Amino acid sequence: MKKLLVGTALAVNFSIATAMGYVGGYHYIEQKTIARLAPITVDDRYCLQQNIYFESRDQSFAGQHAVAWVTLNRFNSAAFPDTICGVVYQSKKDKDGKPKRDKCQFSWYCDGKSDIIPTGVIAQRAWGDAGIVASNVLAEWAVGSSGPVEGATFYHADWVKPYWAPAFRKVKVVDNHIFYVDDKEKK
DSSP, X not given: OHHHHHHHHHHHHHHHHHHHHHHHTOGGGHHHHHHHHTTOOHHHHHHHHHHHHHHHTTSOHHHHHHHHHHHHHHHHSTTSOSSHHHHHTOEEXXXXXXXXXXXXXXXXXXXXXXXXXXXXXXXXXXHHHHHHHHHHHHHHHHTTOOTXXXXXXXXXXXXXXXXXXXXXXXXXXXXXXXXXXXXTOOO
């Protein structure tokens, strides 16, 4: 089953890369783009979509885009897990290996609320929008874009005052999220 998912991911990623190459006229970057997308699985894309949905579905396109880029910036960083799903689900675990409540990198993952996407029209539209944002950001990342948040690997809502914020450099505010870079982080 895993091979099927990886094969499907490669086919989807190849389609995205091919479309980008032909639509934009950038045939020379097609192979590089395909190679960069190769390790991104169907599961990774789903995890990115989940993170966009749960972290920023009430934000503008720019806000959702910025949150997606933080996820990919973490994926690119040696300081975080080496898969998109690993980044999204990063948490402190209890003795049974389950995420501890309120001890996750992204709050939605262990806030005690359901992570099932509701079936209502508005929720489904937001889920679809998160999928579009995920595809767009992955396509931008694949061609080497650095995104709109200057490499930020941290953010928080403007009504939260996290203990860690003073240790990082604030680089951008998008909607009600404040984005930060850790200048000490190794690339």
